[in-house]
Amino acid sequence: MLATVGVNSAAAATTSDIASIRQRIRTGAFSGHTSGLAPGHVQGNVVILPADLATDFLLFCQRNPKPCPLLAVSERGQHSLPTLGADLDIRTDVPRYCVWNDGAIIDEPRDIRRYWRDDLVTFVIGCSFSFEQALTEGGIPLRHVTLGLNVAMYRTCIATEPAGRFHGPLVVSMRPFTPANAIRAVQITSRFPSVHGAPIHLGKPELIGIDDLARPHYGDALPVAADELPVFWACGVTPQAVVAAARPAFCITHAPGCMLITDRLNHELASF
């Protein structure tokens, strides 16, 4: 699963900051959560699959763009992602990985050079850190950030559009807002379709199969005040949950909260 904790609204990290952070990750000196690291820079969820599953997963992402907004797909066997960073190497540049065999995690290494194969395809999927920066810059407080918690996430009764072996329920993240801030949050996040975009639901959690907001399926429960509405976004946990449920013989993902830091700026992603 992905952690979607926190967001840092400080000034954007410089090119040399990014080089320094990447070097620490690459050498294994840093293997922690990336929330708040490299402020202003796009972070991504990572799914690495053998080529025989990659076409189905690509199709799954195409059919489910809200939970699975693709930032980049590598060439088969290539460990570079030139559109996300000139020197990126997906084998070393994620702080911590999960290596999966038949749906079970068998290793959580700091690099995956020893697992690399010539048939692997890397998918990098947008992350809500990007739109959370825009919300924070827009003066909209985020409850989970204020409380130092992870965002609340729920499996819904909304089915994703299946593709080959990949199917399962849409997972959503929830942020409580006053009605006025909920409207503003729709406006702000609509500008960022490549990082989940606008909410998919607000108010009335029971309509999407969430019976108890106090019991999230992932992350932390967040209080929703009497003058607030719960606002729900499609969540990057969805593709990871779908891949885990498909139990591929072999798969690599980032470890929860340990995202790929890219050279791209969140502001670059704004659609208008």
Next chain:
Amino acid sequence: MLATVGVNSAAAATTSDIASIRQRIRTGAFSGHTSGLAPGHVQGNVVILPADLATDFLLFCQRNPKPCPLLAVSERGQHSLPTLGADLDIRTDVPRYCVWNDGAIIDEPRDIRRYWRDDLVTFVIGCSFSFEQALTEGGIPLRHVTLGLNVAMYRTCIATEPAGRFHGPLVVSMRPFTPANAIRAVQITSRFPSVHGAPIHLGKPELIGIDDLARPHYGDALPVAADELPVFWACGVTPQAVVAAARPAFCITHAPGCMLITDRLNHELASF
């Protein structure tokens, strides 16, 4: 008060259609409601005030752009509105007017040439007909249109920003939508800041002083289904209610639902 009934999503009226409609209004042959007339064309709320009140009212609109989005303000004493239509004459081109003395309607004529004075200033304020067209074109059904009713409108506990003699509560219109359509409605109406723009509230009517949705202060009650949220927009009734409450010695407005039809297209108003 303004009626904000209906919307016509048919193909836009042509230039000759508009000329024909305007001629019928100008000659007094048509004096009815303009909902559905001149599809695709901007319609406006009209407030005409003596110059000694016009500065305060202009300031009121500037301070309250959500309920009072100004489409045009005439030169003092001029009955033309060239930015809204080359041949427009505000003395004849509204189907029916209300003439007010000290807060009371003293006449509802089809033209106001006999009331015209050299110190009058005309304000034309955007109308929700424009964004309702965009919602309808976006595939979002409008309950009041489906039911052939007027939209529901409520006085809220939100005070407008006063200016001189003008002050009073914000009036809102309410349209019920499913959560997904409510989100889409925020996106669509955000594109139209000059016709009230995004909603100001959704869900939880009690937070803005509306105790009973079934008892609107203007217009018709609309059913809100269990899977819907009430969505509230700042309403063009606000400036008229504010002007009526200020009881100016002399004032002219359009009669409810009998709007000024302009040459401008609703699509021209879209901000992106």
